[in-house]
Ligand code: IMP
């Protein structure tokens with residue numbers, strides 16, 4: 001049986017998706033190693049940061065991807081869908097860095113001819129826009145908002161097909177002229193800037209030329225051939241452009257069901273898995289009902305910093321109202337819960353409804369800023385293993401904790417601490433879809449399956 005899965009975040013991003021997709025790639029190879037695995041990114045851009053820790057004999061090897069799908073760390077084939085904000089400069093850099101360790105990519109990268117390219121002027125425009133906003137979004141300044149504005153505007157979208165063709169210099173000039181007033185106000189001289197970008201991109205364009213594909217047709221060949229397909233989401237449900245916390249969100253459609261339309265695949269052929277961090281976190285601006293001052297130390301001890309911007313992530317109590325809606329919107333078949341080790345030895349309360357004005361509700365309103373969390377009377381606590389308080393650097397504690405984590409994995413789901421098992425049972429009842437995996441460490445393999 002081929003593995004066909006789409007994996008998305010159920011909170012505000014940084015749920016630990018990269019770790020879970022890494023596990024699922026390994027799973028696909030175990031199920032049938034004779035088939036290829038293609039790993040596809042379907043939205044977002046280098047605003048995402050995907051961190052993977054690979055256990056080796058001498059310690060953990062850290063790998064971070066932004067523009068490249070993180071399957072790059074497992075030597076899979078790679079696909080870039082038409083809705084991605086594709087940053088060629090960062091992509092080539094990440095692929096080159098990975099090449100030494102992870103092999104040759106000739107013939108194994110497919111970029112949709114439709115995909116728009118994200119270039120430096122998108123970043124300049126991102127800063128221009130954020131400066132002018134009275135309500136700051138807290139963007140990662142990767143150019144994402146202006147990029148999707150160009151896609152929607154239509155003529156200012158430079159497709160990957162344009163990018164690798166001889167049309168590129170003229171297309172670039174047209175678009176820079178379109179944004180001339182904004183770019184000049186940010187100190188750019190259009191003639192010089194255009195030349196500068198052409199010079200930077202000429203070698204990259206040559207390098208990427210062979211990766212242009214009519215992706216929707218190529219993916220059908222993977223389906224027919226019985227190959228594995230894993231689709232990775234970036235960011236998380238509450239940053240979705242339509243279903244997130246408007247206007248504090250990113251600019252792409254990032255629900256699982258959006259993946260299928262853009263890639264020409266059918267939801268019927270796929271399992272959808274959601275990733276949930278026990279405690280939600282948020283970087284950038286915008287409301288987070290269960291945010292609590294006393295939890296910020298959990299974030300600090302767990303190294304909760306943005307992989308792209310280095311900003312500190314705000315931490316909140318588990319919010320099942322939020323998760324239940326995310327499960328509905330994504331049509332999630334099963335949930336992977338992460339950072340269960342970081343959450344040990346603390347009493348967790350759980351938000352099961354909100355109070356808005358005088359009304360109680362279990363629905364997420366458009367404006368979350370006035371929603372007060374109402375916590376269930378029951379609280380949960382578990383202890384997995386004895387560990388130092390500061391787990392912010394996984395590489396430092398790996399030697400000490402790897403054997404302890406391994407014992408828990410060996411013992412299996414039924415032998416997890418009682419408090420955790422109760423938490424999972426109650427969570428399943430409330431949310432309506434089951435937790436199917438419990439991540440108890442940052443490294444590949446540190447996962448208890450249900
Ligand atoms: P932008 O997508 O860079 O414009 O940022 C918009 C909002 O989404 C900001 O609050 C960012 O911090 C947040 N954001 C964007 N990408 C990610 C991500 O991959 N993880 C978490 N937050 C993100």
Ligand code: MG
Pocket residue numbers: 013014015048049050307
């Ligand atoms: Mg991230």
